[in-house]
Amino acid sequence: MTAAIGTAQAAFEEWRTVPAPVRGHLVRELGERCASTRRCSASLVSIEAGKIRSEGLGEVRGDDRHLRVRGGPLPPACTA
Numbered sequence: 001m002t003a004a005i006g007t008a009q010a011a012f013e014e015w016r017t018v019p020a021p022v023r024g025h026l027v028r029e030l031g032e033r034c035a036s037t038r039r040c041s042a043s044l045v046s047i048e049a050g051k052i053r054s055e056g057l058g059e060v061r062g063d064d065r066h067l068r069v070r071g072g073p074l075p076p077a078c079t080a
Contacts, residue, residue, distance in 0.1 A: 024070075031067030038064065 015023070034041065038060050046056035 027070055028068050031064045031070075034060070034064035034067060 018026075038057065041060045042053060042057035044056075045051065045059050046053050049056070049059075051059070
C-alpha cells in the first residue's frame, strides 16, 4: 500500500507541472475515448454494480460527458 501511495504521489508531482491547457486537452480526450467504448463500459458497470444495462449506460454517459466538459475547449496549440 505504501508503494502505491508513493507512486501516486510521484505521478501527481509530475502531472501538476503539465500546463493547464494541455491537462485540459488530455482530460477531454479521455472523455472522448470513454464515449467511443460506452457500450462495453456500460456492460461492465452493470455487472459490477448489479444495475440493469440502461442504468449502466446512463452512468457511463454521465462520466464521459463530465470529462469532456471539464476538459473545456481545445487550446489553439492543440487544434493546429
